[in-house]
Amino acid sequence: MRSLIVAAIAAALFAAGPVRAQTPATSIAPENLAAARDLLRAMKAADQYKAMVPTLLANLKPTIVQNRREVEKQYDAMMPTLQQHETQRVDELTEAVAAIYARYFTVDELHDTLPFTERRPARN
Numbered sequence: 194m195r196s197l198i199v200a201a202i203a204a205a206l207f208a209a210g211p212v213r214a215q216t217p218a219t220s221i222a223p224e225n226l227a228a229a230r231d232l233l234r235a236m237k238a239a240d241q242y243k244a245m246v247p248t249l250l251a252n253l254k255p256t257i258v259q260n261r262r263e264v265e266k267q268y269d270a271m272m273p274t275l276q277q278h279e280t281q282r283v284d285e286l287t288e289a290v291a292a293i294y295a296r297y298f299t300v301d302e303l304h305d306t307l308p309f310t311e312r313r314p315a316r317n
Contacts, residue, residue: 221295228303229294230287235310238290239283246279 233239250272258265294303 221292222300224300225295225298225303226291228300229291229298232294232303232306232310233287233291235307239287242283242286243280246276250276250279 254265254268258268298306
C-alpha cells in the first residue's frame with residue numbers, strides 16, 4: 194500500500210514538471226515539517242522513488258513510441274539524461290511530499306505512523 198502511494202505521488206510529480214513556489218494558504222509548523230521529514234526518511238521514500246524512476250520511464254516507452262522506429266531511437270537516446278534529471282529531483286519531491294504530510298497530519302499522527310514503517314521479519 195505504501196509503495197502504491199509513493200508511486201502515485203512520484204508519477205504525479207514526475208508528469209507535472211518542476212515544482213513551483215506557492216504561497217501556502219496556511220503556514221506549516223516547523224515541528225510538523227520535521228515530523229513529516231522523519232517519517233519519509235523512515236519510509237525510505239527517496240530510495241523508493243530512485244528505484245521507481247527506471248520502471249516509470251520504461252512503462253512510458255510503449256505509449257510514447259507506438260511502434261515508431263525513429264521515435265524509439267530518440268526515446269532510448271534521451272533515457273539516461275531523463276533518468277538522471279529525475280533522480281536529481283528526489284530532494285525536491287521528498288520536500289513537496291513532506292509539506293503535504295505536514296499540512297494534513299499532526300505531529301502526533303506522524304509520530305504514530307513511524308512504527309508501521311519499520312521492517313518486520315518475514316514469517317515462515
